[in-house]
Amino acid sequence: MNRKNHWETTYLSKEVDRLGWYEPHLETSLSWIRDLNLSAEAPVIDVGGGASTLVDDLLDAGHRAITVLDISDNALSAARTRLGEKAGKVIWL
Numbered sequence: 452m453n454r455k456n457h458w459e460t461t462y463l464s465k466e467v468d469r470l471g472w473y474e475p476h477l478e479t480s481l482s483w484i485r486d487l488n489l490s491a492e493a494p495v496i497d498v499g500g501g502a503s504t505l506v507d508d509l510l511d512a513g514h515r516a517i518t519v520l521d522i523s524d525n526a527l528s529a530a531r532t533r534l535g536e537k538a539g540k541v542i543w544l
């Protein structure tokens with residue numbers, strides 16, 4: 452199985468909040484980003500962001516130039532579905 456297939460299958464295997472690395476909020480990452488005192492317009496990219504809620508929390512914190520990059524379309528799809536209309540404010544790669 453290639454790398455992409457591995458991750459696509461992983462994200463289909465169970466609900467996002469049942470995956471081994473799931474955390475409801477990525478508090479450590481959020482605190483590091485907060486400490487940078489970025490402007491709302493500063494570009495922020497979550498590389499390997501998967502279906503995590505970091506993007507939700509960054510949007511709630513006012514960030515307006517967020518990109519989430521992931522090899523898995525299934526992961527990004529789960530995040531977009533969760534965010535609903537707010538997904539349109541994010542660049543998904």
Ligand SMILES: C[S@@+](CC[C@H](N)C(=O)[O-])C[C@H]1O[C@@H](n2cnc3c(N)ncnc32)[C@H](O)[C@@H]1O
Nearest residue numbers: 458472473499500501502503520521522523526
């Ligand atoms: C352990 S998960 C962590 C996901 C997310 N950061 C979180 O905290 O929930 C690793 C993520 O990296 C992604 N990934 C693995 N290899 C990648 C690659 N070459 N390019 C982009 N994403 C990749 C996977 O699809 C998966 O979403």
